[in-house]
Amino acid sequence: MSELTPVVPAYRAEELLAGARTATIRLGDQVYTLRLTRSGKLILTK
Numbered sequence: 001m002s003e004l005t006p007v008v009p010a011y012r013a014e015e016l017l018a019g020a021r022t023a024t025i026r027l028g029d030q031v032y033t034l035r036l037t038r039s040g041k042l043i044l045t046k
Contacts, residue, residue, distance in 0.1 A: 022034065
């Protein structure tokens with residue numbers, strides 16, 4: 001019997017940001033900010 005590989009959800013940053021430079025992500029009571037830098041990198045802060 002073979003083991004099933006779990007499927008990890010994948011999201012495009014462009015979809016999360018929806019044309020903006022920042023997006024808010026909530027996890028329970030915590031709020032995080034996803035930011036796109038000028039050099040095209042992502043920063044996630046609490």
